[in-house]
Amino acid sequence: MKPSLRGYSLEEIAENFLVSRGYEILERRKTVVKNNTPIAEIDIVAKKDNELYAIEVKSGRISITDIRQTYTNAVLVNAKPLIIGRGFSDKASEETAKILNVEVLILDEYLSFISLEELSASVDQSFINILSNIFSFDITRVNSKDLEVIKVLAMSKNFSDATEKLNMSKRELSNIIKDFRNRRVLTYTRTFNTIRLQANIIYNMLNLYRLLKNNLG
Secondary structure, three states: OOOOOOOOOHHHHHHHHHHHOOOEEEEEEEEEEEOOEEEEEEEEEEEEOOEEEEEEEOOOOEOHHHHHHHHHHHHHOOOEEEEEEOOEOOHHHHHHHHHHOOEEEEHHHHHHHOOHHHHHHHHHHHHHHHHHHHOOOOHHHOOHHHHHHHHHHHHOOOHHHHHHHHOOOHHHHHHHHHHHHHHOOOOOOOOHHHHHHHHHHHHHHHHHHHHHHHHOO
16 A cells, blocks of 8 residues: 555655755744744744755745745845745746745655655654654753643643733743753744643653652652
8 A cells, every 4th residue: 555645744745855955954933033022934944055044835836925925034034045835826926036036946846756655754754853852851950940830831722821820921931931942841842732742741751750759659
């Protein structure tokens, strides 16, 4: 039975596309913050030949708006603009890409030369990398004060819900999460869902450790 593409996200396919061309994936869904205000999100930040790239991934054909967004986001982080899609929507978008010097990679070309077996193996490797990121935290650095915040993050529906439960501002919680990243208490902070997932794992691991310790005396 041949492997199916069903269940593979476009971003996973795009990441493998980039890796096959020598790019190193640095960040995913990077939020650009200026003066403590989120102003943009970049799908992928990657590096190749010591050059930084701000990359947008589009499921369909690339429009002028897509090109402008890619260019603007790249300027915000001082990187080269690159967009991945299934070709241009029209001649105007193609010309705009040339004028703004936005590099374009056509995904259909990748899917035409890579076999489903190769793609399946590549995506499997991406899944392994995700698991490695999820479990890359250092649980020994979690103190009792950290645990209070981690418990709330694990049990909250979203970022606003967490701030209400902790009785603090979004900026205060953002600074705590930033401190967690610096100390490797939390390492998978792409979205609130990934933060909540990792917080759940850490909280349950610590509870299990306490339970085993009490049972063993």
